[in-house]
Amino acid sequence: MGNHVLDIFMAPKSVAVIGVTRKTGKGSYNPIECMQWFGYEGEIYPVNPFADEILGLKCYRDIKEVERPVDLAVIAAPRERVPGIVEDCAAMGIQGAIVVPQGFSDADATGKALQERLSDISRQNGIRILGPNTLGVLNAFSGFTSSFMYLKREKTPVGVICQSGVFFVGAAVLTGMIGKGIDVANGCDIDFADCLEYFGDDDETQVIVVHMEGMVGGSRFMDVARRLALRKPVITYKTARTRSGAVAAASHSGSMAGTYAIYEAAFCQAGLVPASTPEALTDFTKAFLHLPLMRGKRVGLITLTGAGGIIAADSLEECGLRVARLSEDTVLGLKELSPDWMPIQNPMDIWPALMKHGMKHVYELTLRSMLKDPGVDGVICIAIAPDLPENEFLDTTGVIREVASSQQEKPVVAWLYGPNQSAASRTIEQGGHVLAFPSLPRATEALAALYRRHKFLQESV
Amino acid sequence: MGNHVLDIFMAPKSVAVIGVTRKTGKGSYNPIECMQWFGYEGEIYPVNPFADEILGLKCYRDIKEVERPVDLAVIAAPRERVPGIVEDCAAMGIQGAIVVPQGFSDADATGKALQERLSDISRQNGIRILGPNTLGVLNAFSGFTSSFMYLKREKTPVGVICQSGVFFVGAAVLTGMIGKGIDVANGCDIDFADCLEYFGDDDETQVIVVHMEGMVGGSRFMDVARRLALRKPVITYKTARTRSGAVAAASHSGSMAGTYAIYEAAFCQAGLVPASTPEALTDFTKAFLHLPLMRGKRVGLITLTGAGGIIAADSLEECGLRVARLSEDTVLGLKELSPDWMPIQNPMDIWPALMKHGMKHVYELTLRSMLKDPGVDGVICIAIAPDLPENEFLDTTGVIREVASSQQEKPVVAWLYGPNQSAASRTIEQGGHVLAFPSLPRATEALAALYRRHKFLQESV
Numbered sequence: 001m002g003n004h005v006l007d008i009f010m011a012p013k014s015v016a017v018i019g020v021t022r023k024t025g026k027g028s029y030n031p032i033e034c035m036q037w038f039g040y041e042g043e044i045y046p047v048n049p050f051a052d053e054i055l056g057l058k059c060y061r062d063i064k065e066v067e068r069p070v071d072l073a074v075i076a077a078p079r080e081r082v083p084g085i086v087e088d089c090a091a092m093g094i095q096g097a098i099v100v101p102q103g104f105s106d107a108d109a110t111g112k113a114l115q116e117r118l119s120d121i122s123r124q125n126g127i128r129i130l131g132p133n134t135l136g137v138l139n140a141f142s143g144f145t146s147s148f149m150y151l152k153r154e155k156t157p158v159g160v161i162c163q164s165g166v167f168f169v170g171a172a173v174l175t176g177m178i179g180k181g182i183d184v185a186n187g188c189d190i191d192f193a194d195c196l197e198y199f200g201d202d203d204e205t206q207v208i209v210v211h212m213e214g215m216v217g218g219s220r221f222m223d224v225a226r227r228l229a230l231r232k233p234v235i236t237y238k239t240a241r242t243r244s245g246a247v248a249a250a251s252h253s254g255s256m257a258g259t260y261a262i263y264e265a266a267f268c269q270a271g272l273v274p275a276s277t278p279e280a281l282t283d284f285t286k287a288f289l290h291l292p293l294m295r296g297k298r299v300g301l302i303t304l305t306g307a308g309g310i311i312a313a314d315s316l317e318e319c320g321l322r323v324a325r326l327s328e329d330t331v332l333g334l335k336e337l338s339p340d341w342m343p344i345q346n347p348m349d350i351w352p353a354l355m356k357h358g359m360k361h362v363y364e365l366t367l368r369s370m371l372k373d374p375g376v377d378g379v380i381c382i383a384i385a386p387d388l389p390e391n392e393f394l395d396t397t398g399v400i401r402e403v404a405s406s407q408q409e410k411p412v413v414a415w416l417y418g419p420n421q422s423a424a425s426r427t428i429e430q431g432g433h434v435l436a437f438p439s440l441p442r443a444t445e446a447l448a449a450l451y452r453r454h455k456f457l458q459e460s461v
Numbered sequence: 462m463g464n465h466v467l468d469i470f471m472a473p474k475s476v477a478v479i480g481v482t483r484k485t486g487k488g489s490y491n492p493i494e495c496m497q498w499f500g501y502e503g504e505i506y507p508v509n510p511f512a513d514e515i516l517g518l519k520c521y522r523d524i525k526e527v528e529r530p531v532d533l534a535v536i537a538a539p540r541e542r543v544p545g546i547v548e549d550c551a552a553m554g555i556q557g558a559i560v561v562p563q564g565f566s567d568a569d570a571t572g573k574a575l576q577e578r579l580s581d582i583s584r585q586n587g588i589r590i591l592g593p594n595t596l597g598v599l600n601a602f603s604g605f606t607s608s609f610m611y612l613k614r615e616k617t618p619v620g621v622i623c624q625s626g627v628f629f630v631g632a633a634v635l636t637g638m639i640g641k642g643i644d645v646a647n648g649c650d651i652d653f654a655d656c657l658e659y660f661g662d663d664d665e666t667q668v669i670v671v672h673m674e675g676m677v678g679g680s681r682f683m684d685v686a687r688r689l690a691l692r693k694p695v696i697t698y699k700t701a702r703t704r705s706g707a708v709a710a711a712s713h714s715g716s717m718a719g720t721y722a723i724y725e726a727a728f729c730q731a732g733l734v735p736a737s738t739p740e741a742l743t744d745f746t747k748a749f750l751h752l753p754l755m756r757g758k759r760v761g762l763i764t765l766t767g768a769g770g771i772i773a774a775d776s777l778e779e780c781g782l783r784v785a786r787l788s789e790d791t792v793l794g795l796k797e798l799s800p801d802w803m804p805i806q807n808p809m810d811i812w813p814a815l816m817k818h819g820m821k822h823v824y825e826l827t828l829r830s831m832l833k834d835p836g837v838d839g840v841i842c843i844a845i846a847p848d849l850p851e852n853e854f855l856d857t858t859g860v861i862r863e864v865a866s867s868q869q870e871k872p873v874v875a876w877l878y879g880p881n882q883s884a885a886s887r888t889i890e891q892g893g894h895v896l897a898f899p900s901l902p903r904a905t906e907a908l909a910a911l912y913r914r915h916k917f918l919q920e921s922v
Contacts, residue, residue: 027854029816037851079802102813106767107802150851152880164768166878213771239768244784245775248808252767278772278900306567306713307625307700310674311739314706323705341540341568347709352563355490390498390611393488417627419613422883439739 006198011142012071014043019077029148039143079103090125099131122189134185135165159205161195193221200228208234213249229271233288287446291411293454296377298324300370301347303382309347315444378411385416385424397428405433467659472603473532475504480538490609500604540564551586560592583650595646596626620666622656654682661689669695674710690732694749748907752872754915757838759785761831762808764843770808776905839872846877846885858889866894
């Protein structure tokens, strides 16, 4: 066991699942089944007064009957029974409880009162509580999850703090990118700051993602965040931004939403990375995981389509970056490839050149030149993702990947257009040196995030 | 032959391809090969002084040697030879020419002068010219294309007017959604207004998409657009919005870009539908193709995740729509499914209900109730896209599709979260009654476009 309060939640040696259903199989939402499936290897103690055995494990009528040491309780009982159960757990010396059911501050006056009691019990008896209204935790490294839905186990160095299990199930958002997750949910005790501290000290986590509806304990969170931002990128996705969203949040996590503009300003100032859309959340996470930071604003654009170059130029300017001015060496090196009338400039439209000299040769030479150019801080590659075998010779994913992997100084991103975008994007991302984005505005936003983080770190020295 | 100048470009009975390469096969960019592959059944006359036969067709040394009637010339010769060729074509009575090569107003002073000559020839000799610097046209209905890249032939009732072949190759943008396309490119003669008129009268086109870098003949375009907008949705995607984009555009289509804000205001006023991102362009096109307009601002939200409901509520407010207030009938009908403490409201979080009564039953009942509610103008379905067989029982794509197809009054859109999003989205879209979007902000933007068009038409009566 480590030093942080959340260690016992993230990697318990033994777990009691109190109020676990006797049902198993499809549609039973049985957390023990999901735990076993996920690969948990610690001790599991099912507690249910109506069963002798669940999933091959001896079942206890009451938590008090479990005579072996229990690190963590996962509580799935009806809401009115929860406070009593938590008290029992505390009396037995169990240090942590995950309270899964809904119906607390997310619901009526009774629920709110019940949640107050949980907070009191935690304060008085020392037991730490995650939830209520939570899917709990997942930890692909230790192999533990409290989820009652099947989750994939992927050891990605991304730690997610959220107020909804939807982030574990893996929204389009963050699919396949959660190594560890903590669902703060109604947050009667364990809060954002606790989780942030945990991930800050965690060597298995490189990038931290925070989904937040509303915040309790904001000043401590900001203190922790400010320190942490110097060490790891912390991407925030704040919802309940509008009046409508805030009303909805009141009956979800029971949060008070606050004014979005204030959150955003505070987050930026603390060096956090606010994502304004779910797409940005995914894109920034990928970018920080795989690409070097961008040390300046000047971006090189290689394109097979003038229209693409223009969209990229617009997008760069719209997110505070710049179209790089190519150095004379670069211009000279590229000049002989193109017809005389072709201006050699950025965006660099290589279509006329490749008609003469072949796609791969021209792409390789142009990308190498741009990456060597001291006036270029990062490159966007616009290329075709052909699906017809007849067009396969147009495919440059291999060349781009190869050139990008020959250096680790400057970020290289791609927009692959055409009907085979998804597959080509997966191909070019193999090895982790190039990232492909589904549109040019998304590619440039990701570069802007890499640049802003560089600037923040530089100014914090 | 029809009545519009562009008929001869879109469905020629005979085509001469002047300056066609003798090379064939991979990487040859041979337009005749692509034409045949696309399924063109008219007469093709290759013109190349160095060949007797190309792709099984008799080859002519000069266009003047072709003694059969020719509807359209596709010109692929070096730029300095183009004006002479066009004059020859005009002298032979050929009514239209597609000028493919680059190097005109997109390039140097020589190129600009060459383009001026083309404009003059067109005015003086009556021959109509598309281009230069164009991929030309594609028409999946007639089976004709002038493209030198292989294109898929899909008879979608979407007409695209663009300033770049990238839209034909089918960017992530519009993949599989182009039935007809015209690449205006440098626009020495045929312009946006001509193309708009063509698609306006074309029964095979239901939705019109315009990609524009800069505009020539703006006032005629706006006149045509204003009339047309009453009959068909016209979605515009204006690039070269920023200074950087405008600089890039000057050496692409040679366009003067103008101020984006002015374009957008003018487009909106004329009843066009500006898309501010490539994603919006795709989403709006899909929405107008498949969904009914939305007759009010009030949107119902069905969700399995409180967090999703909040993001949707935020997004609705951010794009000018509203979270619907459910009628008493709807509330009463849904009340018994959920636990007592659960507020029955919109967003409607059905998770507690489905834990008791099963996913499909609860989803079906809720969606039916919302669609019947006179206070609801459209519905967003938030549902899971499971990939693990263990979670398959969570799949509701079938139910949502079925309920949505039982009515055609109100638009139903979906956000399917989870690792299987793409496949589940394709499944739910089968039959064309529900559209799935990769994120909630994108789903709400599409509904907002459907609402704004309803409002425009209503106010224009």
